[in-house]
Amino acid sequence: MTQSTAVFALRNVTKTFPGVTALDRVKLDLYPGQVTALVGENGAGKSTLVKTMTGIYQPDGGETQVAGEVVRIDDPEAARQLGITAIHQETVLFDELTVTENIFAGNYLTRGRLGRLDWPAMHERTRGILADIDAPLDPKARLRGLSIGQKHMVAIARALSVDARVVVLDEPTAALSHHEIKELCGIVERLKKAGKAILFITHKFDEIFTIADRYVVYRDGTFAGEGMISDVTEAELVEMMVARSVSETFPKQTVAIGEPMMTVENLNHPTEFADINFEVRAGEILCFYGLVGSGRTEIMQALFGLSKAVTGNVHINGEPVTIRSPADAIKAGLVYVPEERQQQGVILDLPIFQNISLPQLGRLNRWGLLNEAREYDVARTYGERLNVKTSSWDQKVGNLSGGNQQKVVIGKWLATRPKIIVLDEPTKGIDIGAKAAVHHFMSELVNDGLAVIMVSSELPEVLGMADRIIVMHEGLMVREFTRATATPEAVVGAATGGMAA
Amino acid sequence: MANTMTQTAVPNRLSNHWLHHLLRWETFLLLVTVLVFLFNSLATPYFLDPWNLSDATFNFTEKAIIALPMAMLIICREIDLSVASIIALSSVSMGLAAEAGMGPGGLVFVAVSVGIVCGLFNGLVVTHFGIPSIVVTIGTMSLYRGIAYVILGDGAFTNYPSGFEFFGQGYVYWVFSFEFTLFMGMALIFYGLLHHTNFGRRTYAIGNNPTAALYSGIKVNKHKLILFVMVGAISGLASVLLTSRLGSTRPSIAFGWELSVITMVVLGGVSILGGSGSMVGVVIAVFLMGLVTFGLGLLNVPGIVMTIIIGAMLISVISIPLVAGRLRAAREQRK
Numbered sequence: 001m002t003q004s005t006a007v008f009a010l011r012n013v014t015k016t017f018p019g020v021t022a023l024d025r026v027k028l029d030l031y032p033g034q035v036t037a038l039v040g041e042n043g044a045g046k047s048t049l050v051k052t053m054t055g056i057y058q059p060d061g062g063e064t065q066v067a068g069e070v071v072r073i074d075d076p077e078a079a080r081q082l083g084i085t086a087i088h089q090e091t092v093l094f095d096e097l098t099v100t101e102n103i104f105a106g107n108y109l110t111r112g113r114l115g116r117l118d119w120p121a122m123h124e125r126t127r128g129i130l131a132d133i134d135a136p137l138d139p140k141a142r143l144r145g146l147s148i149g150q151k152h153m154v155a156i157a158r159a160l161s162v163d164a165r166v167v168v169l170d171e172p173t174a175a176l177s178h179h180e181i182k183e184l185c186g187i188v189e190r191l192k193k194a195g196k197a198i199l200f201i202t203h204k205f206d207e208i209f210t211i212a213d214r215y216v217v218y219r220d221g222t223f224a225g226e227g228m229i230s231d232v233t234e235a236e237l238v239e240m241m242v243a244r245s246v247s248e249t250f251p252k253q254t255v256a257i258g259e260p261m262m263t264v265e266n267l268n269h270p271t272e273f274a275d276i277n278f279e280v281r282a283g284e285i286l287c288f289y290g291l292v293g294s295g296r297t298e299i300m301q302a303l304f305g306l307s308k309a310v311t312g313n314v315h316i317n318g319e320p321v322t323i324r325s326p327a328d329a330i331k332a333g334l335v336y337v338p339e340e341r342q343q344q345g346v347i348l349d350l351p352i353f354q355n356i357s358l359p360q361l362g363r364l365n366r367w368g369l370l371n372e373a374r375e376y377d378v379a380r381t382y383g384e385r386l387n388v389k390t391s392s393w394d395q396k397v398g399n400l401s402g403g404n405q406q407k408v409v410i411g412k413w414l415a416t417r418p419k420i421i422v423l424d425e426p427t428k429g430i431d432i433g434a435k436a437a438v439h440h441f442m443s444e445l446v447n448d449g450l451a452v453i454m455v456s457s458e459l460p461e462v463l464g465m466a467d468r469i470i471v472m473h474e475g476l477m478v479r480e481f482t483r484a485t486a487t488p489e490a491v492v493g494a495a496t497g498g499m500a501a
Numbered sequence: 502m503a504n505t506m507t508q509t510a511v512p513n514r515l516s517n518h519w520l521h522h523l524l525r526w527e528t529f530l531l532l533v534t535v536l537v538f539l540f541n542s543l544a545t546p547y548f549l550d551p552w553n554l555s556d557a558t559f560n561f562t563e564k565a566i567i568a569l570p571m572a573m574l575i576i577c578r579e580i581d582l583s584v585a586s587i588i589a590l591s592s593v594s595m596g597l598a599a600e601a602g603m604g605p606g607g608l609v610f611v612a613v614s615v616g617i618v619c620g621l622f623n624g625l626v627v628t629h630f631g632i633p634s635i636v637v638t639i640g641t642m643s644l645y646r647g648i649a650y651v652i653l654g655d656g657a658f659t660n661y662p663s664g665f666e667f668f669g670q671g672y673v674y675w676v677f678s679f680e681f682t683l684f685m686g687m688a689l690i691f692y693g694l695l696h697h698t699n700f701g702r703r704t705y706a707i708g709n710n711p712t713a714a715l716y717s718g719i720k721v722n723k724h725k726l727i728l729f730v731m732v733g734a735i736s737g738l739a740s741v742l743l744t745s746r747l748g749s750t751r752p753s754i755a756f757g758w759e760l761s762v763i764t765m766v767v768l769g770g771v772s773i774l775g776g777s778g779s780m781v782g783v784v785i786a787v788f789l790m791g792l793v794t795f796g797l798g799l800l801n802v803p804g805i806v807m808t809i810i811i812g813a814m815l816i817s818v819i820s821i822p823l824v825a826g827r828l829r830a831a832r833e834q835r836k
Contacts, residue, residue, distance in 0.1 A: 306715075327718040338716055347710045347717075349776060353513070358706055359718045361699040368699045376513045383511070394514040412717070 005068060007032050007197045008053075008084065008166045013062030015048055022048040024221045025062065030166055030197035035188060037212035037229070038201045041241055041403075041431035045221040046201050050170050053199075054086045055079040066165075080107075083165035087155045087172055093143055100126040100139040103158045129157045133187045149180030156187055167191055168199045171429060173207060179291070185211055203431060204458075205234050217241055238432060250464030251436070253443045257467065258282030260318075261451035262334065262420050264303065267312030272298040273475035276312070280420065280451040285442060287462045288455045290472030290495050296455045297339060299472075300422045304336040305329045316419060330359055333419035337409050337426055339455070341402070345409040348398030352390060353379035355397050356412045363416075382411035387437060403434025410441065421445060424455045439465060459488055471495050526770035527782045529822060534789045541796035548799060555676035557795035559669075559746065561765075562680040563739045564758055565787040568765040569691040570731040572783045575766055576695075576708045577728055578775030581623060582638040584736045585758035586645035591615040591740035593649040596658025596750040605665040612744075613737040619645055620733015627729065628722035634729075642759065649752040658750040669746025680742050684787075687735075692780040704728070708775035764815055765790055 006029040015023040023045045030036055040046055051057040053064075055073040064071055066082050073079050093102050104122050111118040126139040135153040143151060152172055159167055169188070173181045188211055191198055200212055208215065209229060217224040217240040225240045260279045267276035273295035280286045288296040302310040305323040314321055321332045329335070338344035346355055357364055357375040364378065365371045379393045386407040390400060397408055406426065413421060423442070427435040442452055442465060456462050462469060469481040471494040479494040541548045548554075567584050574581055591612040598611045623641055627634045671679045695701040706714040707721055715721045744750055769786035771778025793814060797807050 304716075325718075325720060326716055327720055330718040336716065343710070344712050344716045347706055347713050349709045350706060354702065354706075358702070358714075361702060365699055370697050370699065370702060380511070380513075390511060392512045392515045 006030060006065070007067055009065040010049075010053075011063040011065070013052065013059045013064065015052055015057055015059050022221050023052065023059070026218060026221070026223045028199075028216060028223075029226075030199055031214075032165070032195045032197050033192055034213040035192055035198045035200050035211050036214045036216055037208045038199055038216050038218065039203075039208065039237060039241055040218035040224075041433050044218040044241070044431075046218060047170070048221075049218070050086055050088075050168055050199075050201070053079065053084055053166075053168060080162055083163060084168070085159040085162060085164040085166070086168035086170060087152070087159055088170045093151055093154060093158075095144045096142065098140050098142055099130075099137055099154055099157075102143060102154055103129070103161050105158075107162065125161065126157065129160050132160070133157060133190060135187075147180075149183060152180070152184060153187070156191075160191075164196060166197045166199070168201070170201045171203065173202060173204065181207070203429065203435075205237070208237070209234070241432065250461070251440045251443050252465055253447060255283040255443075255446045257284050258449065261316065263313075263315040265313040265315075267299065267302065267310060267314075269295075269298065269302060269307065269310050269475075272302075272307075273472075276477060278470060278477070280453055282419075282449045282451055283446045284467045285446055285452045285454060285465055287466035287469045288453065288472060289457070289459070289462045289469055289491055292457060294472040294495070295475040296472050297424055298475075300336055300424055300453070300455060303329070303334065304422070330416055330418070333417075334422070335359075335413035335416060335418040335420070336422045337406075337413060337424060339424040339428065341405055341409060341429075346397045346405050349396060351394040352383060352388065352397055352400075352408055353393045355408055356382060356415055359412060360416050378415050379411075382415045383408070385414070386411045386441065401431075401434075403430035403437070406430055406434065406438065410438070414445075418450065420451045420453065422453045422455070425457065426454065427456075427458070427461060459492065462486075462491070463488065526822070527779060527785060530768070530770065530782060530785045530789060530818070533818060534785055534792060537789060537792045537796065541792060541799070544796065545799045548796065551676045553799075554795075555678060555681070557791060557798075558678060558681045558684075560794060561787060561791040562678075562684040563742045563746075563755075564761050565765065565784075565791075566684050566687055566742075567732065567736055567739050567758075567762045568769075568783055568787060569687055569780070570728065570735050571762050572766045572769065572771050572778060572780065573691070573695055573701075573704050574728045574732055575763075575771050575773065576775055576778050577704045577725060578708045578711065579627065579634040579725055579728065580638065580763070581620075581634065581729060581732045582759045582763075583619065583623060583641040583645055584732060584739075584762055585755045586642045586649070587616050587619045587733055587736035588740040588743060588755040588758065589649040589752055590619060590645040591737040592744045592750040592754050593652050593658070593752065595661075595740070595744055597652070599658060599661050599665075604662055605667070608661075608665060609668070609738075609741050612741045613734050616733040616735070616737020616740070617730055618733070619736070620730040621726070623733065624726040624729030628725050646752065653750070653752045659748065661745070661748060665745050666748060667745070669742045669744070669748075680746075683742075688780065688784050692784075695780050700724075700727075705776065708777070761790075764811070768815055768818060 008030040010026060010028040012025040012027070013023055014021065014025055026045065026049070028049070038046055038049070048057065052059050053073070055076045055078050058074065064073060071082060073082065094105065097105065100122050103126050109118045109121050109125070110116060111121070123139045130137050130139070133153060133156060135157065137150060137153065143154065146154070172184060188198060188200070202208060212229050214226065215229055215232060215237065216226045217237065219241060258281055260281050263279040265277055268274050276299055278286070288299070290296050298307070301307055303314065303323065305325045305328050314323065316332050316334060323329045323332060323334070342348060353375050356379040364374050376393055383390070383393060388404050388407045388411065390404065397405055400408065426438050442454070445452055454465065463486055466486070467483050469486050469491060470477055471479045471481070471491060473495060481491060571581065571584070594615045595608045595612050598608055603611065619641070623634070623638055626632060626637045668679060673679050673682045695704065703714070703719050703724055706717070706719060707724060711721055743755060765786050766783055767773055768790065769778065769783030771783065790811065793811065794807060797810060802810070
């Protein structure tokens with residue numbers, strides 16, 4: 001294995017926070033022109049590592065080397081000057097500014113002694129950078145109007161504008177559609193050719209195996225292994241991550257399908273979707289598959305009472321129901337685990353037990369007076385059932401990892417004893433252990449006679465968990481598959497509007 | 502993949518170190534209040550007289566009772582800048598009703614009803630059209646007081662029925678005025694409402710994350726509407742107290758009070774961004790402001806200087822813990 005010297009290296013780097021050691025004597029080597037994938041479960045220390053590399057945190061011990069020299073990265077500005085740049089999961093961009101303004105924010109080109117801003121030069125450079133990464137964007141366009149994928153291109157262009165040597169991509173694909181991910185891969189390929197050292201953080205294995213050259217595995221804040229991608233298999237990577245072997249990927253159980261739980265007829269929305277008809281039965285996992293923007297989430301939100309302009313009939317347990325608000329939906333036995341966990345699912349600053357009791361305060365507490373003992377009981381029951389990892393039940397949800405936050409959301413809904421649970425991208429951005437726990441749990445739920453509706457963009461998950469798949473395309477239900485008839489090619493073909501028979 | 506990890510029992514809550522309680526905002530405020538109290542009692546011999554202290558409470562209780570629901574509204578990420586104008590409009594309405602021969606009980610009913618209508622209007626505009634409350638209530642601040650001016654012009658209502666003066670001037674027992682007793686009672690009720698009811702819990706939830714609160718089945722708009730109505734109703738009640746104490750209504754009554762009310766709430770540790778704060782903090786802040794004003798009054802400090810001192814106090818009390826925290830963090834980093 002011949003390799004040039006590392007452009008960026010960490011040796012024995014340690015970072016502790018009160019009560020936890022987030023990084024424990026880890027090492028990392030990044031080489032020019034190579035993509036290194038950093039894998040690890042949530043809580044393995046990936047985010048801390050990125051923050052340490054970009055000067056947001058200062059390590060408590062160890063050594064950082066850039067091009068062989070020991071350096072200190074005291075603040076983000078120092079990181080920028082060393083040529084280290086990061087593109088985060090939720091990109092930090094300004095919606096009200098133009099593409100150029102975003103790219104040069106805080107780092108404007110000026111001219112003359114008075115330091116007047118040199119807009120023509122900045123627009124020109126922007127055009128050049130965008131052309132380099134094949135991003136057909138107008139430098140003067142405001143970000144507000146761009147798609148998430150396009151915003152990512154802007155973020156990458158911003159990273160390139162500072163002549164970065166090291167580019168960190170922190171879960172860049174979490175919010176992207178299939179097509180946008182392909183574009184991103186193209187950009188990464190070009191960055192590689194330009195000799196940048198790239199650190200790629202993702203939970204998706206298919207991406208690791210397409211994009212990365214090397215891998216580094218962290219587990220619980222420690223270094224767990226590294227090597228060339230060509231020398232490793234997915235199962236081996238997973239084993240390194242979790243230090244236990246994976247026997248089955250999807251814990252799908254065969255459950256007797258029962259009576260229809262919910263029937264939806266002629267659901268229509270003026271702009272988002274039309275002519276939606278389906279039913280879901282007790283013991284059944286029904287998946288809605290489709291590209292981002294195909295109307296899946298909008299249907300679920302409409303059913304949950306979040307959309308005013310919707311018409312149609314819904315029956316739950318054979319009874320017609322009118323759902324005008326989430327409160328109505330919960331009363332009818334329909335609950336919704338939203339896609340945007342942190343914005344819509346949990347209240348980060350409230351403790352776990354208060355998050356879990358929130359939808360049913362009226363049921364738990366007589367006369368409207370709080371009874372914390374009962375709230376704690378409910379939180380403990382469902383928190384333990386979902387194996388939420390926490391030091392106490394009055395821990396703020398914001399202190400938990402993404403996977404545990406998702407468990408809190410699911411626990412909150414189960415505590416209301418629903419008949420139908422809708423999970424919208426339930427495993428987005430959570431680590432593989434938590435993912436498996438969520439899948440396991442879905443199986444348990446249908447076993448208990450619930451009806452589960454899952455919206456997902458991840459094909460393996462859909463194929464692995466669904467009893468039935470409804471494929472959406474541009475607001476219409478285009479095809480329906482049973483578990484037996486679904487093949488990856490046919491499902492993706494239908495979702496992209498292909499006429500594959 | 503079976504998760505074989507078993508969990509040891511997770512406690513409901515971790516026990517807090519006693520220092521943790523000591524470092525709370527409320528403790529700090531209480532400390533400042535005690536210091537001001539001691540300073541006042543040393544600075545002037547008239548301060549520690551029970552009747553003087555009782556008189557001093559009249560200067561802030563009317564504002565203070567509005568601060569209670571206002572704290573909940575601000576925790577819920579909304580604000581009402583029209584409270585002083587609601588006082589004016591309620592007062593003018595009482596004046597009209599008194600001219601028509603209505604008795605004290607009727608006047609209270611009129612004032613509170615006008616307050617409810619004003620609060621309902623604020624709340625409906627905010628929730629129904631989704632306009633930020635700061636904009637809506639800047640508008641209604643002018644609107645409500647404007648109506649008061651149109652009705653009353655340069656004149657004044659002074660013919661209030663006998664018995665009406667009790668609300669603003671009467672005593673329940675010894676030095677305890679009706680106003681002060683009412684404030685203390687309401688402070689207890691609002692403490693319970695915010696910290697021990699579903700309603701209070703939902704207020705925090707909405708203030709922290711309105712979207713997630715909505716997705717959790719909370720009727721966010723209805724909740725906000727109730728809070729606006731509550732603030733309106735209690736502004737009407739404050740109008741009864743103030744009008745009764747002054748014995749007259751002019752359209753400029755309670756001018757500029759909305760800022761004093763909000764100052765009390767913010768000084769009490771309620772985040773102006775919503776989501777956090779406590780009723781205890783607000784009540785202590787009320788007393789702190791009352792004591793400072795009273796002490797300065799005894800020392801013959803002119804009103805304008807007093808405003809400057811109150812402003813400086815607000816900024817310093819709020820910034821001291823922030824600055825101290827930052828210094829501590831900087832020192833720890835240097836270690």
